[in-house]
Amino acid sequence: MPRILTLANQKGGVGKTTTAINLATALAAIGERVLIIDVDPQGNASTGLGISRAGREISSYDLLVGESDVAGAAVMTDVPNVAIVPSTMDLLGVELAIAASSDRAFRLRDALRGMDGFLVAGKPVTYVLIDCPPSLNLLTINALVAADAVLVPLQCEFFALEGLSQLLQTIEHIRSTLNPRLSIQGVVMTMFDKRNNLSEQVLTDVRSEMGDLVYDTVIPRNVRLSEAPSYGKPALLYDLKCAGSQAYLRLATEVIRRERRL
Amino acid sequence: MPRILTLANQKGGVGKTTTAINLATALAAIGERVLIIDVDPQGNASTGLGISRAGREISSYDLLVGESDVAGAAVMTDVPNVAIVPSTMDLLGVELAIAASSDRAFRLRDALRGMDGFLVAGKPVTYVLIDCPPSLNLLTINALVAADAVLVPLQCEFFALEGLSQLLQTIEHIRSTLNPRLSIQGVVMTMFDKRNNLSEQVLTDVRSEMGDLVYDTVIPRNVRLSEAPSYGKPALLYDLKCAGSQAYLRLATEVIRRERRL
Numbered sequence A, B: 001m002p003r004i005l006t007l008a009n010q011k012g013g014v015g016k017t018t019t020a021i022n023l024a025t026a027l028a029a030i031g032e033r034v035l036i037i038d039v040d041p042q043g044n045a046s047t048g049l050g051i052s053r054a055g056r057e058i059s060s061y062d063l064l065v066g067e068s069d070v071a072g073a074a075v076m077t078d079v080p081n082v083a084i085v086p087s088t089m090d091l092l093g094v095e096l097a098i099a100a101s102s103d104r105a106f107r108l109r110d111a112l113r114g115m116d117g118f119l120v121a122g123k124p125v126t127y128v129l130i131d132c133p134p135s136l137n138l139l140t141i142n143a144l145v146a147a148d149a150v151l152v153p154l155q156c157e158f159f160a161l162e163g164l165s166q167l168l169q170t171i172e173h174i175r176s177t178l179n180p181r182l183s184i185q186g187v188v189m190t191m192f193d194k195r196n197n198l199s200e201q202v203l204t205d206v207r208s209e210m211g212d213l214v215y216d217t218v219i220p221r222n223v224r225l226s227e228a229p230s231y232g233k234p235a236l237l238y239d240l241k242c243a244g245s246q247a248y249l250r251l252a253t254e255v256i257r258r259e260r261r262l
């Protein structure tokens, strides 16, 4: 069974999708085989990896309503050893479609349990990364219930701090009710701008509040990270040498080191 | 009756809250009396205007479930002529609370129809601004149904473009089913960074696609805008001379000019 990491934060625009795309690519670069599950109806992770609308015939919607399994829904990306189950706006209707069923919170977990036959480069997947929408709705709950651990992208901004305690409460609630194995892998600080004091201050506040949970690696604000998706590529393929790509490579080795410690 | 403008965009982190706070302050600075309704469970607009947790005894949750009217829920802010109905995390439960009732999409509209007795500086409110969460859920639908017009904050980033057509479809759908008077007041480009080509490219793309709907005023990326909320103040009170504050003052005069043309 692969390790399942969910990228969650109900605050919008903090770097969940950018982290999902570039961390997946970096993990693949150091030898892992990665499947991304895009459960955000916006489908930014799918677009950022170059999956056209036509390539999303079968999507994470089908996985959640039980009309497809992982092998049927996953598509390879242009990144070696990275596959994705893409998303479409159909996901907006999933809450309606499954709200009445008693297993509505376990749909994604159960779908991922049936992925043994799915191979990437002829071998089983070692990591699954799940990209969430900016809310604590049934899609994000499904991702938290399916996960072994949560990776929290946190922007170095004042408003981002405000939502952190709510997110931690939700994770604890899921752990104590629906998914006892759920832990926090770590908190990754994003869009750090060394020219502005606010970034420094938020970083210091979060490190003092969260301690070792905060990764040593801090992702800098770097325009190459926001340019890459318009070419349908992760930053590591668009510009490997840029500060953003290098930070995600460091993050990948730190994630693996933490996984080994478990 | 005041003019009701809703700030909506399901893409996260594009500047909805920053625009709600600073446009409200700028409108008040040019003589309007403004009420903000915070319907985002994160409560960033409430925090950014200095409303403590204790000051949110009655909130937009109570408005939506019918346990309070505007006069009972609104509190004055430190900004002259700006009041707010604050929000709390209780809002996360509102969908459950009102999902079964047939008027669930009209709760906010009906609550705002009953605000005649609510006065700011002894006079009726002239503008209501509604700040939405980053999703197209029942809270955002309530805000679109209650509105006369929508103001769309759009970040100068590639991913922000992707969600625009979906948002426009949703607005059109609400207009044709639940709120025939709903129009688009305009699209305001935010976090424009003149140092990077991507900003320029996105601005050009949006102007060619949306034409006159795009305000002439473009909000620059300006760190003072993101520092101000940590002091519980709008940027106009924190640093009136900064580029961000000056842009929001220009936006306010442009919004009024468009309103007058109607």
Ligand SMILES: Nc1ncnc2c1ncn2[C@@H]1O[C@H](COP(=O)(O)OP(=O)(O)OP(=O)(O)O)[C@@H](O)[C@H]1O
Binding pocket: A011, A012, A013, A014, A015, A016, A017, A018, A019, A040, A044, A132, A133, A134, A190, A191, A192, A219, A220, A221, A222, A223, A225, A226, A227, A229, A244, B010, B011, B012, B013, B134, B157, B158, B159, B160
């Ligand atoms: N380190 C960075 N430096 C510069 N830009 C970044 C960085 N990380 C992300 N971005 C850009 O900031 C915007 C927000 O990032 P992203 O879309 O990944 O956040 P998100 O949390 O997934 O948003 P949402 O809440 O809408 O899902 C995007 O336009 C992205 O390209």
Ligand SMILES: Nc1ncnc2c1ncn2[C@@H]1O[C@H](COP(=O)(O)OP(=O)(O)OP(=O)(O)O)[C@@H](O)[C@H]1O
Binding pocket: A010, A011, A012, A013, A134, A157, A158, A159, A160, B011, B012, B013, B014, B015, B016, B017, B018, B019, B040, B044, B132, B133, B134, B190, B191, B192, B219, B220, B221, B222, B223, B225, B226, B227, B229, B244
């Ligand atoms: N023009 C700007 N320049 C610099 N920073 C900005 C600007 N506008 C907003 N910000 C900052 O960017 C972040 C996102 O903005 P904001 O929270 O207003 O967006 P939002 O759309 O309301 O987010 P959400 O989708 O989570 O509700 C905040 O930390 C804010 O302080």
Ligand SMILES: [Mg+2]
Binding pocket: A016, A017, A018, A040, A044, A132, A133
């Ligand atoms: Mg995203």
Ligand SMILES: [Mg+2]
Binding pocket: B016, B017, B018, B040, B044, B132, B133
């Ligand atoms: Mg907001």
